[in-house]
Amino acid sequence: MKIAKKNRHTLTMSKRIFAVMLAFVALVLALLWIFQVLFLGDIYENIRIGELKRAARQLEGSLDGSNVEQVMYDISSKLDVCISVYEISGNVGKLELRSHIDADCLIHNIVYDSLLKRLYSGASQQKYYIERVAPSEDAQHSFPETVIMSCVAEGDNKTRMILINAEIAPVDATRNTLIAQLGWISVILVVVAILLTYIISRRLAGPIVEMNKEAAKLSRGDYNVSFNGGGSRETEELADTLNYAAAELSKIDKLQRELIANISHDLRTPLTMISGFSEVIRDIPGEATPENMQIIIDETNRLASLVNDMLDLSRMTSGNKALNIERFDMRELVRETLTRYTKLKERDGYSFTVDSDREFFVNADKNRILQVLYNLINNAVNYCGDDKTVMIRQFETADGAVRTEIIDHGAGIAESELPMIWDRYYRANDFHRRAAIGTGLGLSIVKSILELHGARYGVISKEGVGSTFYFELPLAQIDAE
Numbered sequence: 001m002k003i004a005k006k007n008r009h010t011l012t013m014s015k016r017i018f019a020v021m022l023a024f025v026a027l028v029l030a031l032l033w034i035f036q037v038l039f040l041g042d043i044y045e046n047i048r049i050g051e052l053k054r055a056a057r058q059l060e061g062s063l064d065g066s067n068v069e070q071v072m073y074d075i076s077s078k079l080d081v082c083i084s085v086y087e088i089s090g091n092v093g094k095l096e097l098r099s100h101i102d103a104d105c106l107i108h109n110i111v112y113d114s115l116l117k118r119l120y121s122g123a124s125q126q127k128y129y130i131e132r133v134a135p136s137e138d139a140q141h142s143f144p145e146t147v148i149m150s151c152v153a154e155g156d157n158k159t160r161m162i163l164i165n166a167e168i169a170p171v172d173a174t175r176n177t178l179i180a181q182l183g184w185i186s187v188i189l190v191v192v193a194i195l196l197t198y199i200i201s202r203r204l205a206g207p208i209v210e211m212n213k214e215a216a217k218l219s220r221g222d223y224n225v226s227f228n229g230g231g232s233r234e235t236e237e238l239a240d241t242l243n244y245a246a247a248e249l250s251k252i253d254k255l256q257r258e259l260i261a262n263i264s265h266d267l268r269t270p271l272t273m274i275s276g277f278s279e280v281i282r283d284i285p286g287e288a289t290p291e292n293m294q295i296i297i298d299e300t301n302r303l304a305s306l307v308n309d310m311l312d313l314s315r316m317t318s319g320n321k322a323l324n325i326e327r328f329d330m331r332e333l334v335r336e337t338l339t340r341y342t343k344l345k346e347r348d349g350y351s352f353t354v355d356s357d358r359e360f361f362v363n364a365d366k367n368r369i370l371q372v373l374y375n376l377i378n379n380a381v382n383y384c385g386d387d388k389t390v391m392i393r394q395f396e397t398a399d400g401a402v403r404t405e406i407i408d409h410g411a412g413i414a415e416s417e418l419p420m421i422w423d424r425y426y427r428a429n430d431f432h433r434r435a436a437i438g439t440g441l442g443l444s445i446v447k448s449i450l451e452l453h454g455a456r457y458g459v460i461s462k463e464g465v466g467s468t469f470y471f472e473l474p475l476a477q478i479d480a481e
């Protein structure tokens, strides 16, 4: 069988993995770019101002304590800032404490009154007032860009103003370094993405590509395939499933070949007999005896039953599974089935005994259950050997079902064969039994019908003692009668 390849527009697995990797790399780079380059200045300033606020709060709490100068010194050296504390009385501010660690700090070098006033009025309006001062120069100093935070603190009947002066280092140099680094990081990330794609696709896509090749062989009818799942659990499970499917397909293929061989043999034998005897009757006067005619009739019947078996099975497997449920008596059904065997009784000396002491009404598909009975009785007749006795027993089980047993005292079935006899096309003893016409389909038909009914069924058999085939159907409720 040739598989038509669809004109697919989907990406291969490796390309898809690579696309996902590249998208991931692009996202990482974009985030780095945004945070490290675009907003670097803002982020740095926000962090610095946050530090100043915390320092101001700490200082506020220590202003009236004895170790205020130590606290101021600690904060100054830790945050690299200069601090002044003014005592405010009326309109006048007097420098009370200072911590000066940076020669270029603005608040300790030039303090214009106007700046002090602005800082004080700002701090009176909002708790932590921030003033940014652009770089500037005077005769002795050059002042970088700085930030001054002012905050008014009340305590011990004094009003004070805390000033914290911090340099805002320019981030341009840092930004340029980062841009250069990001260039390298981008190259490295893309190379890593390519490497990872290669490794992942080898591990994931590799086994799938291999399995695909094997599956293509399988689809061409080559059952000598072996699927290997590689490293991951999903692909290993897929490989196990495909190996199982391949083994089953190969088994079915083998059984089907055997069936064709069996059927051709079974068809040829009666046909040879029919044509042989017909020629004898046509060519030799006096050979048109009832016995010869009977042989032709028997062989025709064999052919008919073979064809019926095959039709039954194909009907069962082609999905026609609807049951035609009706209410009927199992004891009566056994009687009906046995009427087909009257001739066998009279002519060949077979005897049939029925052990059933009452009616057993069930709700089931009558025609199909008749088929079950017919197949089981046929097998009993075929395999009962010289004993020529078939017994049918019916009784009620403890859980309210009627159990029908078909018992023979023939050769029985070897224990090793018992599980296989229900398989389609299976025939125990490979030699071809002329007496037992069968295709190996009978029990598989029985099994399909009983399983459709949800019935319990089985066989008890011992070699040299005989076989008991049985099935159980639930008894119909009394009130339904």
Ligand code: ADP
Pocket (backbone or CB within 6 Å): 379, 380, 383, 384, 408, 410, 411, 412, 413, 421, 422, 426, 427, 428, 429, 436, 437, 438, 439, 440, 441, 442, 443, 444, 467
């Ligand atoms: P067949 O058409 O060959 O009888 P079945 O499916 O009816 O096919 O049975 C499968 C195999 O089970 C038979 O070939 C036979 O070996 C074994 N078998 C079935 N019924 C009996 C029985 N009553 N006694 C011994 N062997 C049996």
